Amino acid sequence: MQVDNAPKYLKRYVEELAVLQKLGAESGQDVTFKEKQIAGKDGLEITQNGILEQLKKQNPGNAREMNAMYSFLFGNRDSLQQWLAQADDTTLVGGMNEALLLDTLRDIAAKKSDFTKDDDNKLTLDLLPAERHMTMMLDIGGYFNLMMGMVKVMMAEFGGGIGGNLPPEFPAVPSVGTSLKLSKDGVEMTTAVPFKLINTASNYIQAQIGNNGFPF
Amino acid sequence: MSLLFRRAVFVLHFGLLLGLSLGLGSSARAAGIGSAIPSKSYGAVVVNDPAKLNSKISGLMQALQLPVPEVLPLVKFQLGFNNGFDDKRPALMLMYPGKKQPVVPVFLVPTTKYADFQVNFAKREAHATLKGYEIVKTNLDEMLLAQRGEYAVMIPKEFDEDLDDFILDNVNLGDELAKSETWLAEHDAAFIATKKGIRAGMKAFRQEFAQAKAIMGAQPGPNVDGMKAFMDGLDFVFKSLEDEGELALIAAKLDAQNNVTVDQRYAFDPQGKLSAFFAKAGPAKSNDLAKLPAIPFIVATDIQLAPEFGETLLKPFKQLLRIGLMQQEKQLTEEQLKQYEEAVQKSFEGLRSGAFCPRTV
Numbered sequence: 001m002q003v004d005n006a007p008k009y010l011k012r013y014v015e016e017l018a019v020l021q022k023l024g025a026e027s028g029q030d031v032t033f034k035e036k037q038i039a040g041k042d043g044l045e046i047t048q049n050g051i052l053e054q055l056k057k058q059n060p061g062n063a064r065e066m067n068a069m070y071s072f073l074f075g076n077r078d079s080l081q082q083w084l085a086q087a088d089d090t091t092l093v094g095g096m097n098e099a100l101l102l103d104t105l106r107d108i109a110a111k112k113s114d115f116t117k118d119d120d121n122k123l124t125l126d127l128l129p130a131e132r133h134m135t136m137m138l139d140i141g142g143y144f145n146l147m148m149g150m151v152k153v154m155m156a157e158f159g160g161g162i163g164g165n166l167p168p169e170f171p172a173v174p175s176v177g178t179s180l181k182l183s184k185d186g187v188e189m190t191t192a193v194p195f196k197l198i199n200t201a202s203n204y205i206q207a208q209i210g211n212n213g214f215p216f
Numbered sequence: 217m218s219l220l221f222r223r224a225v226f227v228l229h230f231g232l233l234l235g236l237s238l239g240l241g242s243s244a245r246a247a248g249i250g251s252a253i254p255s256k257s258y259g260a261v262v263v264n265d266p267a268k269l270n271s272k273i274s275g276l277m278q279a280l281q282l283p284v285p286e287v288l289p290l291v292k293f294q295l296g297f298n299n300g301f302d303d304k305r306p307a308l309m310l311m312y313p314g315k316k317q318p319v320v321p322v323f324l325v326p327t328t329k330y331a332d333f334q335v336n337f338a339k340r341e342a343h344a345t346l347k348g349y350e351i352v353k354t355n356l357d358e359m360l361l362a363q364r365g366e367y368a369v370m371i372p373k374e375f376d377e378d379l380d381d382f383i384l385d386n387v388n389l390g391d392e393l394a395k396s397e398t399w400l401a402e403h404d405a406a407f408i409a410t411k412k413g414i415r416a417g418m419k420a421f422r423q424e425f426a427q428a429k430a431i432m433g434a435q436p437g438p439n440v441d442g443m444k445a446f447m448d449g450l451d452f453v454f455k456s457l458e459d460e461g462e463l464a465l466i467a468a469k470l471d472a473q474n475n476v477t478v479d480q481r482y483a484f485d486p487q488g489k490l491s492a493f494f495a496k497a498g499p500a501k502s503n504d505l506a507k508l509p510a511i512p513f514i515v516a517t518d519i520q521l522a523p524e525f526g527e528t529l530l531k532p533f534k535q536l537l538r539i540g541l542m543q544q545e546k547q548l549t550e551e552q553l554k555q556y557e558e559a560v561q562k563s564f565e566g567l568r569s570g571a572f573c574p575r576t577v
Contacts, residue, residue, distance in 0.1 A: 001567060001570040002508065002518070002567075002570070003566045003567050004566040005566060008566065009565075009566045009567070012562060012563070012565065012566075013563055015562075016559040016560070016562050016563045017559075017563075019555060019556075019558075019559040020556065020559050020560070023548060023552050023555060023556045023559075026548060026552065027547070027548050027552075104509060104511065107509050107511065108509055114509075114510055115505045115508035115509060115510050115516065116505055117510065118510035121505075121510065123475075125505070127475055127477055131500035131501065132500050132501075133497055133498075133500050133501075133519070133520055133521055134517065134518065134519045134520070134521075135505060135516075135517065135518045136515065136516070136517045136518075137505070137513070137515065137516040137517075138514070138515055139512070139513055139514055139515070142512055142513065142514045143514050146514060172512075175516075181500045182494040182497035182500075182521075182525075183494060183495065183497065183500075184486070184491050184492075184494060184495035185483065185491075186481060186482045186483040186484055186491070186494065187480075187481070187482040187494060188479070188480070188481050188482075189479070189480040189481075189482075190477060190478070190479050190480075191477070191478045191479075191480075192475065192476070192477050193475065193476040193477075194475050195279070195473055195474035195475050195476075198280070198474070198476065199279065199280060202280045202282065
């Protein structure tokens with residue numbers, strides 16, 4: 001997350017968490033948090049207990065599915081742990097896996113990564129107007145793979161009896177980008193789809209259909 | 217083939233013709249498109265240059281290695297437009313108010329010479345007239361044919377009275393579209409919703425929405441009040457759009473590298489609440505997302521809005537939060553709910569951008 005001032009943001013976040021923790025306890029939620037150093041950086045560890053039980057109660061007819069999905073997303077535990085750490089003056093990194101969070105902190109510290117300079121991201125961003133209030137990048141391939149991962153877990157839960165063979169992993173592609181600009185004259189929105197994404201999706205679909213011609 | 221089916225196929229083919237404009241647009245050709253659209257239309261689909269689009273689509277299909285035949289000759293054959301059709305000028309399909317039904321389709325076909333275009337149909341056996349208009353048979357449907365400037369006007373035969381109105385209608389969208397003519401011309405195809413279209417569309421949509429709200433309100437459950445309040449909030453937005461929407465434009469282009477871009481523009485009553493609200497967003501900035509790491513992600517967002525604007529946007533989020541809290545076993549008091557919402561709101565202060573990254577080991 002990019003914030004105006006990371007130390008100030010973190011401090012205020014702790015204050016608000018204390019309020020949320022107190023109110024959460026009164027509504028039956030069990031949330032705790034503690035300030036801690038993560039890779040030598042100021043950070044927080046937030047724990048929400050009994051979340052699986054809570055989900056099961058709210059969805060009594062789908063307890064088995066909820067269990068499978070929860071395990072896929074958060075691992076086999078009943079408490080949901082999240083970490084938030086200050087990477088630099090304006091960057092905070094949050095995550096549900098402490099080891100991966102440490103990797104990300106190291107990447108940022110090494111300054112080896114810049115979202116806007118990545119070749120695929122650049123393809124999409126270059127198609128959007130230079131000035132914008134909001135930008136959203138959606139990685140269709142990543143989303144597809146995430147969903148397939150979830151389906152795999154579900155299939156395992158149900159003995160592999162649904163859906164047959166799953167399609168292979170979708171290759172890395174540029175994202176679909178959307179931008180928004182607001183003014184007294186109204187709203188301007190742009191959605192950009194780079195050719196590389198169209199081409200990769202076309203090849204992927206053709207390969208899945210099993211022939212080299214037009215599918216329709 | 218039933219009339220309805222043939223009508224649908226005709227619209228589909230004309231739509232394909234319009235869709236062909238998803239190629240490079242010609243700015244000169246699309247200039248002044250507003251003068252071709254009567255103000256009382258609900259909307260229009262505009263094509264700038266069908267021939268160029270055909271070439272672009274062929275190029276795209278080749279790049280994708282998809283063996284698809286050229287679309288334009290096929291469409292011209294189906295519609296019977298072999299002679300006199302100027303495939304380098306804008307073609308339009310208007311949604312015009314009708315007497316027998318609320319909206320009737322009016323097709324404006326650019327012609328090189330109207331007399332040449334007439335020849336396409338004059339050879340046919342069913343050549344006849346109705347109220348002085350030629351009845352022509354395309355391969356798909358019977359239409360009335362008339363001339364309006366450099367365009368041939370085609371309208372389904374039963375809407376002869378509407379054709380009278382259309383031919384005599386001289387009040388057009390020229391002024392309303394003046395600011396957007398250049399922008400439209402930079403695109404290959406566009407959908408235009410007029411003030412009348414937006415307001416009629418939103419009114420109809422709100423009627424459906426009110427029914428959904430009533431059904432939901434009748435369902436028993438612990439969070440009915442919260443959901444109803446949320447839907448009331450949404451309806452407030454829809455009502456504002458109905459009252460203040462002036463123009464909506466959705467335009468697409470395919471660039472030389474075969475990248476697709478869809479642009480949208482929405483304009484509101486300059487004296488209305490929505491214009492005042494959007495004016496609060498502050499100046500737009502650039503170079504966002506720059507400090508996010510370039511690791512795999514699902515969604516990456518950047519929001520740079522003036523604080524008071526962001527506060528307004530958080531309102532529906534807080535309403536959703538409230539609905540979630542009301543599903544908990546122990547109910548919070550109204551005062552506690554407010555404290556909870558305030559704490560959540562404060563936790564958003566100073567947040568500029570974020571990315572959701574499904575990083576794996």
